[in-house]
Amino acid sequence: MGSVLFLESFQGTASLFTLGLLSGARVCGWTGSVRAVADGRGAARPASELCGEIRALAPDIIVFLMDAAFGHPSIENIIPAHIPCLSLWFDDFLRSPQTLGAWARWQTWQASGQVQVCLWDGWWRDRWRDHTNHTASAVHLAADPADFVPAAQPFVSGLEASAVMVGTVPSLASLQQDEQGIPTVLHPLLREAARVMEQAPWPIRAYDIFQLSLGAAPAKIRIAAERWMQLPQSAALVHRQVWRLGKRAARVRGLRAVAGVMPVALLSGHGTESYAGGDEIRAELPPGTHFVYQDTRSVGRGAWSGLFTAGAFQLQITDPQSIESGVPYRVFETAACGRPLLTDTRPGLPELFPGGGHLYCASDEEDLAARSLALAALSDEERQEVGGAGRQLFLESHTWEKRWIQVAGLAQSPPP
16 A cells, blocks of 8 residues: 555646546555646646645655656656656547657656556557667556446437447548648648548558658658657647547548448547548448437536447547557446447457457457447346456456556556
């Protein structure tokens, strides 16, 4: 037992990750606090103030999401050297200018042995080693069994025969608007990458596709594009556009494949992301598709379970930042609710749910359609049995309590 301090980027914020892992730590008997390295406007807090708080709290471990701690220019000097720190990444770092411009800083801090870096996806762990010459450990997301329960009333009724996807699809309007912030020399490269993503085999490796597009461009265009992307802020802007193009391509293709054989529903909402509405998605689906769309932006945390208990089964089309073993929240939330989940496959999924649990993994669109029909044909009793197996594996291995035990163990062990 001990105490943990979570560092957030801005005062007044607490990420879902922080809240989840903090709840797991408390279940394990730890005490926990949350502090920010910057004020609500993003200005770094006075070093003396932050240092005083850390010394007063005297945490045994400091944990922060991705590069949140780098919101303070001298955080490495503020944190006492004897306190181990963990940086946990559940997003790709190519979209973070704060890290793209600070590889030397990461190298130095990791070399000191004080901070360990954990990344949820094996492909990104390899890229991290390429940039820093240091190894990153594997830590996955989780869910809270108190927030996600099998008995929850479905958020939308009448979907008993539908495949239900909980998630967003980037809107065309937002993609076009974001493109305007990128030099015109890059526009043809981004559009060519988007065209290839529409046909590329799964999983869609959006960043690799863009790099191939860049490499095939005429020398004059390639040099101009690479020169502009040397700035971390510029590179992050392009990578964000590539990621969102890949996310749209993957999810539209997945929804289209399933809609070709059965009714589908999209429960879609996000606090900051610009996402497509029902009419835009419907236009992408086969004519005559039975399609239901519900905007869920305003759904509170207490009603989240109902999103994942809706439908004959849940559908996931993973966005392209998860390349090998990066597993999104949805896998654990669906398992906690005891619902079957049909997903595009990733190499790391079988390791997380041995024997399959609630998971049905599809290798491509044709397989996705075939498995949709197989899941739709299951009886209610069979679905409950499949979902129950997934929930049991979730309770054994993927609650925030279990994840905290892993995180605390990493923090108290020598760096890899």
